[in-house]
Amino acid sequence: MTPVNHNKKALEAVDDYAEYRRIVGDDDGGKLFTPEEYEEYKRRVLPLRMKNRLYVSFGVPGGIDCKQIGPETQCFCEHRYKQHQTEFEVIPSERPIALQCKVSGCRCSSYNYIPQPGCAMVRCKCKHLPQDHSEAAGHLCKKCKVCSGFQSPYTCGCGRPSFEHRTLVETKQERLARGQPVGKDVPYAAMGGLTGFTSLLDGYLALQVLSEGNSLYSRGFYLKSKLMHLDACFEKSFVRPLLIAAACLPSVPHHLRPQSDSHGRCDVPIQLKTEKTTAWRGAR
Numbered sequence: 103m104t105p106v107n108h109n110k111k112a113l114e115a116v117d118d119y120a121e122y123r124r125i126v127g128d129d130d131g132g133k134l135f136t137p138e139e140y141e142e143y144k145r146r147v148l149p150l151r152m153k154n155r156l157y158v159s160f161g162v163p164g165g166i167d168c169k170q171i172g173p174e175t176q177c178f179c180e181h182r183y184k185q186h187q188t189e190f191e192v193i194p195s196e197r198p199i200a201l202q203c204k205v206s207g208c209r210c211s212s213y214n215y216i217p218q219p220g221c222a223m224v225r226c227k228c229k230h231l232p233q234d235h236s237e238a239a240g241h242l243c244k245k246c247k248v249c250s251g252f253q254s255p256y257t258c259g260c261g262r263p264s265f266e267h268r269t270l271v272e273t274k275q276e277r278l279a280r281g282q283p284v285g286k287d288v289p290y291a292a293m294g295g296l297t298g299f300t301s302l303l304d305g306y307l308a309l310q311v312l313s314e315g316n317s318l319y320s321r322g323f324y325l326k327s328k329l330m331h332l333d334a335c336f337e338k339s340f341v342r343p344l345l346i347a348a349a350c351l352p353s354v355p356h357h358l359r360p361q362s363d364s365h366g367r368c369d370v371p372i373q374l375k376t377e378k379t380t381a382w383r384g385a386r
């Protein structure tokens with residue numbers, strides 16, 4: 103087996119790059135900022151980003167949030183949340199807030215989440231796939247004339263049909279008014295609705311795991327305290343949830359673990375800081 107090279111400087115360089123990417127996203131247009139440009143970017147963008155953060159979730163109006171949208175979560179247009187306009191210098195006053203897709207040639211006028219349970223493709227009532235429909239508002243079918251706009255008959259884990267749900271974009275104040283968590287202020291781009299480890303679970307599962315006296319099984323309290331501990335570490339470490347969840351929560355059944363998307367990518371960018379991973383494991 104090839105020995106792994108634990109060159110500290112190399113690991114730090116990887117960390118620095120990962121941190122740079124989480125902060126800058128694609129704002130450097132593919133050409134790395136110089137150290138001066140990076141500092142200037144942080145000075146200019148971060149205060150506004152933290153002040154004007156928009157939270158994005160998917161749920162039935164008046165009900166629970168069934169899904170928190172993260173940077174890698176796919177839109178109806180097949181592009182990821184981070185590829186849409188996710189921040190504004192001045193938050194628009196009109197509602198809903200439209201987060202347009204920034205990918206050249208895409209006609210998506212606002213981020214719109216469509217649940218894709220497991221590997222199965224959700225079809226419209228007209229029997230055609232999401233990609234057979236226009237990504238432009240209205241989502242009309244390009245393959246038939248009977249469709250009046252994409253409508254999925256899929257029933258969400260909350261028990262309500264998918265078409266009763268909506269993608270909600272809201273400010274910190276609006277989210278607080280709904281009694282939803284806002285997490286700590288973080289400098290990272292396109293965080294959407296992610297505020298902690300439990301926001302990676304589907305809403306109804308997080309509720310089941312976290313609510314007092316409603317534990318899924320006899321080790322519910324153990325799970326709850328572990329999840330709260332992970333939430334506390336989330337903003338600090340921002341680590342790979344799939345690996346960490348597997349390492350810290352060996353008793354969580356597979357269907358309760360955070361979901362990766364259809365491409366196997368997880369909602370949270372990967373962090374490679376091995377010391378932190380070890381520290382977490384040590385906290386078990």
Ligand SMILES: [Zn+2]
Binds near residue numbers: 177181214
């Ligand atoms: Zn889109």
Ligand SMILES: [Zn+2]
Binds near residue numbers: 177179180
């Ligand atoms: Zn798009």
Ligand SMILES: [Zn+2]
Binds near residue numbers: 226234245
């Ligand atoms: Zn159709």
Ligand SMILES: [Zn+2]
Binds near residue numbers: 229230242243249
């Ligand atoms: Zn259709």
Ligand SMILES: [Zn+2]
Binds near residue numbers: 267
């Ligand atoms: Zn739901």
